Amino acid sequence: MQDFRPYTFEDWKGGARSLKQEFDYLIDDIEGEIPPELNGTLFRNGPGLLDVNGQQLHHPWDGDGMICAITFSQGQAHFRNRFIETEGYLAERTAKRMLYRGVFGTQKPGGCLANAFDLRLKNIANTQVIYWGDKLLALWEAANPYHLNPKTLETLGIETFGGLLRKGSPIAAHPKIDPGNSAQASRLVAFAINAGLISKIHIYELDSTGTVVQHLTHRVPGFAFIHDFAITPNYCLFFQPPVSFNPFPYVFGFRGPAECIQLQANRPTRVWIIPRRKGEAMQVLETDSCFVFHHGNAFEQGDEIIVYSVSYQDYIGLDHKRGYPHNTDFINH
Numbered sequence: 001m002q003d004f005r006p007y008t009f010e011d012w013k014g015g016a017r018s019l020k021q022e023f024d025y026l027i028d029d030i031e032g033e034i035p036p037e038l039n040g041t042l043f044r045n046g047p048g049l050l051d052v053n054g055q056q057l058h059h060p061w062d063g064d065g066m067i068c069a070i071t072f073s074q075g076q077a078h079f080r081n082r083f084i085e086t087e088g089y090l091a092e093r094t095a096k097r098m099l100y101r102g103v104f105g106t107q108k109p110g111g112c113l114a115n116a117f118d119l120r121l122k123n124i125a126n127t128q129v130i131y132w133g134d135k136l137l138a139l140w141e142a143a144n145p146y147h148l149n150p151k152t153l154e155t156l157g158i159e160t161f162g163g164l165l166r167k168g169s170p171i172a173a174h175p176k177i178d179p180g181n182s183a184q185a186s187r188l189v190a191f192a193i194n195a196g197l198i199s200k201i202h203i204y205e206l207d208s209t210g211t212v213v214q215h216l217t218h219r220v221p222g223f224a225f226i227h228d229f230a231i232t233p234n235y236c237l238f239f240q241p242p243v244s245f246n247p248f249p250y251v252f253g254f255r256g257p258a259e260c261i262q263l264q265a266n267r268p269t270r271v272w273i274i275p276r277r278k279g280e281a282m283q284v285l286e287t288d289s290c291f292v293f294h295h296g297n298a299f300e301q302g303d304e305i306i307v308y309s310v311s312y313q314d315y316i317g318l319d320h321k322r323g324y325p326h327n328t329d330f331i332n333h
């Protein structure tokens with residue numbers, strides 16, 4: 001039997017190269033027909049720049065965010081892509097050299113002497129894109145969202161939720177939409193983590209205009225490395241894996257902070273069940289040690305909460321040859 005594959009290894013390798021060009025064109029290479037009733041824009045975010053002026057990043061997740069938008073209208077499709085012009089992206093483009101280390105292990109040229117004690121984080125805005133409250137926002141979990149023009153993809157600046165967030169305040173990259181019901185309108189539920197010996201979990205609920213209508217803060221013991229959460233009509237669910245963080249390889253310029261995390265196999269993963277209504281007490285459950293990056297879904301059934309999660313026996317390796325697809329949003333207009 002003939003071994004036919006519709007791709008080559010070179011095709012796959014293309015995913016690990018920078019896309020430096022910004023495009024803006026009508027897609028004319030289409031098989032079949034685009035249904036004329038399909039109208040809207042599919043947005044996608046992900047690392048677009050995998051080198052800085054020729055110096056390869058250690059891991060794709062350290063790459064500057066690029067938004068791709070495919071707009072469907074009247075049976076046609078239009079493609080546009082643009083870099084998110086974050087402060088760090090613009091600074092490195094001007095300097096024509098790498099100025100920042102990466103969370104996932106990218107180091108500036110010059111060895112540990114050039115990297116030690118440089119603990120600045122570059123907001124690369126590369127993890128998620130959402131459209132809420134008439135705003136297109138590019139998210140990265142350790143700093144503010146970036147606000148973009150949904151038509152031109154022009155970067156408009158950092159988002160502060162009406163002044164609530166200071167510059168550098170994190171918003172995690174996986175907010176969830178509560179579609180609401182007859183009693184309550186839809187909301188966007190977002191969260192942020194301030195990790196430390198005692199970690200803070202911030203939960204923001206935004207109404208359909210993008211206004212923060214509730215901000216609750218909870219404290220949980222231990223270092224909280226939480227990338228995603230799940231919601232139900234009444235609860236937010238956070239899985240806190242038992243990780244240890246040894247900052248020294250990061251501080252002394254050998255590793256990125258995400259490479260300094262280890263999962264402890266002999267301690268439980270905690271599941272925090274946090275009521276969305278203010279004033280109600282949170283509960284905690286414990287399960288076997290596991291690392292959780294993403295959740296599938298959660299819902300309430302009688303007095304039970306069901307949550308679907310992807311759990312790993314160990315923390316992910318940061319092998320730079322592995323990437324993972326990230327996120328999209330689709331708006332109708």
Ligand SMILES: [Fe+2]
Pocket residue numbers: 173174227228294
């Ligand atoms: Fe993610």
